Amino acid sequence: MDEGSDGQGNPSDNPLHKRDSPSPQDRSGSRISKKIHIIGTGSIGKLVAHSLRSLPNPPPVTLLLHKGDNKDAWDASNRTISITTNGITVSRSGFDVELARTGWRSHGKQVSLDEWIHPPPDPGAALAKQPSRPVPDADNTDPIANLIVTVKAPQTIAALEAVRQRLGPLTTICFLQNGMGIVDEVNKEIFPDPETRPQYLAGIITHGVTSDGLFTATHAGQGSISMCIIPREGKEDKYSASAAALLAILRRSPTLTVMGITPTEFLQVQLEKLAANAIINPLTSLIDANNGAILNNNHLTRAIRLLLGEISLVISLLPELKDVPNVKRRFSTQRLEWMVTNLARGTAANVSSMLADVRQGKQTEINYINGYICRRGEEVGVTCFMNYLVTQLVKGKQHVIDAEHSEELPLAFTKNFEAPWTLSKQ
Numbered sequence: 412m413d414e415g416s417d418g419q420g421n422p423s424d425n426p427l428h429k430r431d432s433p434s435p436q437d438r439s440g441s442r443i444s445k446k447i448h449i450i451g452t453g454s455i456g457k458l459v460a461h462s463l464r465s466l467p468n469p470p471p472v473t474l475l476l477h478k479g480d481n482k483d484a485w486d487a488s489n490r491t492i493s494i495t496t497n498g499i500t501v502s503r504s505g506f507d508v509e510l511a512r513t514g515w516r517s518h519g520k521q522v523s524l525d526e527w528i529h530p531p532p533d534p535g536a537a538l539a540k541q542p543s544r545p546v547p548d549a550d551n552t553d554p555i556a557n558l559i560v561t562v563k564a565p566q567t568i569a570a571l572e573a574v575r576q577r578l579g580p581l582t583t584i585c586f587l588q589n590g591m592g593i594v595d596e597v598n599k600e601i602f603p604d605p606e607t608r609p610q611y612l613a614g615i616i617t618h619g620v621t622s623d624g625l626f627t628a629t630h631a632g633q634g635s636i637s638m639c640i641i642p643r644e645g646k647e648d649k650y651s652a653s654a655a656a657l658l659a660i661l662r663r664s665p666t667l668t669v670m671g672i673t674p675t676e677f678l679q680v681q682l683e684k685l686a687a688n689a690i691i692n693p694l695t696s697l698i699d700a701n702n703g704a705i706l707n708n709n710h711l712t713r714a715i716r717l718l719l720g721e722i723s724l725v726i727s728l729l730p731e732l733k734d735v736p737n738v739k740r741r742f743s744t745q746r747l748e749w750m751v752t753n754l755a756r757g758t759a760a761n762v763s764s765m766l767a768d769v770r771q772g773k774q775t776e777i778n779y780i781n782g783y784i785c786r787r788g789e790e791v792g793v794t795c796f797m798n799y800l801v802t803q804l805v806k807g808k809q810h811v812i813d814a815e816h817s818e819e820l821p822l823a824f825t826k827n828f829e830a831p832w833t834l835s836k837q
């Protein structure tokens with residue numbers, strides 16, 4: 412689709428067309444900071460950080476680590492991030508590192524360590540009454556100009572809460588995550604006031620990257636990032652100059668291969684990726700097999716069609732796509748099945764990100780994938796039994812494995828105890 416064709420006005424005003432200039436300025440004429448903070452140093456966080464520091468005239472990059480142990484490991488290491496591509500490893504240095512420890516969350520609320528260890532008899536009701544608590548590093552109030560979020564969807568609120576006091580309307584937050592519904596949750600939980608909300612960018616990643624260690628990863632599949640600046644609600648200038656500047660910096664990286672697309676096109680690409688993830692991720696998690704295992708299996712093909720029937724129907728009824736041409740065909744069950752099959756074939760040997768989480772007993776992104784379909788289905792009058800069922804099955808399986816793992820762990824709380832799990836409970 413033409414970038415200027417969906418109501419964004421004159422293409423020359425469109426931030427997608429802006430180039431990175433040496434010292435961009437905002438509307439008041441003050442210089443825009445090129446300093447970039449990255450929260451989440453999983454495989455994607457490492458690839459982005461490494462790619463940014465590989466640029467000629469690279470921007471300053473600060474890694475925000477949420478565990479003291481990881482910061483100690485960084486300090487004791489040669490302080491580089493290494494990425495291996497086609498068997499060649501390149502290390503990059505020059506990163507700043509800060510600690511942004513997350514607090515403990517229970518029933519969607521921040522809790523103290525004591526409450527985490529000794530929950531009240533009715534935790535939901537007791538916690539609902541309490542104001543939210545400061546996070547461990549709340550005394551650091553240095554403003555953050557650009558924040559790239561690469562933690563997984565379920566960890567986003569806790570990660571942003573850890574640096575909440577450093578974010579404001581002049582901040583640009585760039586979300587690089589699987590799943591949908593995260594920005595709405597961030598608005599509800601962290602930035603309810605549209606006036607003081609940061610500007611958002613969002614990206615959909617098709618790179619294949621796997622973590623090999625704390626600060627090392629392998630870039631196995633060259634992909635791209637489709638990216639869009641999310642227009643600001645109720646503001647005259649829908650796109651801030653600083654968001655356009657961050658997009659321009661990211662677009663300079665040949666490794667990341669960032670393409671700016673319009674919000675309408677972005678939404679559709681996001682929904683296509685969501686539909687593929689809503690099949691491959693839960694099915695591979697439930698059968699505990701690589702992506703290719705869902706192909707050429709009559710029983711699983713039936714399950715895939717049942718799920719896709721609901722997904723296709725919900726998408727075709729979404730109000731935000733009402734005036735977009737060709738939605739019915741683009742999201743027909745047949746076309747989605749073709750896309751899922753191609754993706755499963757292309758990544759046949761991969762362990763899906765959800766299966767990797769389930770195997771470790773970690774919280775998965777299911778609430779932001781099949782759970783998102785169920786929620787949107789309710790809004791448009793479609794009850795998604797199939798998607799609800801797989802959501803519960805994946806959660807159930809993760810819970811069983813989590814319980815098995817905790818039975819293996821002796822619980823020893825020492826004076827310097829730092830909880831290894833800083834996630835909210837599902």
Ligand SMILES: CC(C)(CO)C(=O)C(=O)O
Pocket residue numbers: 589687688691692702754758761762763764765
């Ligand atoms: C495309 C796919 C399914 C690749 O494994 C993926 O995005 C994931 O694992 O989350």
